Amino acid sequence: MSRKTYICNPKPLFNPPKNAKKRSAFILYAMKKASEIDVARNKLNYTLLPVDPKTGNVLVRFRRLNEHRACAMRAIVLAMLYYYNIHSKLVEASIEKLSDECGLSTFSDSGNKSITRASRLISNFLEPMGFIKCEKTNSKKMSNYISKKIFLTPMFFALCNISEKKINYFLSKSKNLIQGGESQKIFLSFSDIKIMSKMDEKTVRKKILNALINYYTASELTKIGPKGLKKKIDIEYSNLCKLRKQK
Known part of the structure; x- marks a missing residue:
């Protein structure tokens, strides 16, 4: 089977759910910044040392981004920002949900869903590169896939050309509005x-x-x-x- 045949949906895009609640000013700003650049070709992808999340050791043999994985990354970065909670630093969506809405999920002839493309991007690239941190949860959303909580790191925002100063600005503004009894x-x-x-x-x-x-x-x-x-x-x-x- 050729590589072209193997890859389903070679040009995935993030499609936000219809009728979802409106996003915060920070999320809109962050998504705009991320969409203005090619996050998959940021120099951080080639200069950062990948680290094994379990051992903390540098991964000597490590698969960098080919074009198919780069396309998947462009879509899933926007999806993660869309579901990001600036206060908890948590992406409030499962890997399955991210995979579905980015067009990365596939189905076998028997109807079984696979989220391997998204799961491997997260576990084998985004996490070792330090863009995200994952925590396993006790529940399982799908058989063969362990549910994880995804947290975005400062390096993730550096990837999207979003400064820490700007994050702190939105965070401070949000907290002030909540304390003042107003919700933006x-x-x-x-x-x-x-x-x-x-x-x-x-x-x-x-x-x-x-x-x-x-x-x-x-x-x-x-x-x-x-x-x-x-x-x-x-x-x-x-x-x-x-x-x-x-x-």
Whole structure:
């Protein structure tokens, strides 16, 4: 069997689930930064020494990125950012979920699912390179695959060209909002923000209004009132302007 035949879906892409809750300002910023560069060709992939997570020893024989693994990495990095919790540093998604939404899962003729492509990328590359840390859990999501918790490390964000200073900025801002009794909400998707960055202010505000109307129930909108709704539009527009500048 040729290599081309063996690889299923040679150009995987991360497709966020429809109707999922909107992501935080940090996640939108981080995904934007990661999508602007080729994370699979970052020099860190070739200069860092891979280490065995179990022993701490440098791995002398180590498989670097071929093009198929590079394609998988580009997709799964965005997926990990999408599900990242900035407070716990945890990727709030299983390997199976990441594999499914990146188009990396395959099925045999008998209908059995395999997440080997994603699992090997995580266990045999991302973790030894120090981009992530994994912890095994007691439960098993699938037979033959041990469920793991995935934590993103500072090196992961260096890979995505995201500075520690920027992470601390979002973290501090988030904590201040929570302590002040406010919760910052971004009602626009990653793709929405990319499209709206080219629109004029009036059009953008109208789209934000529609997003808010779709997000809240009728009773919630009544409680918010016209003044409250205008304030939320101002906040969301301000957030969008900040994201435009943070390139």
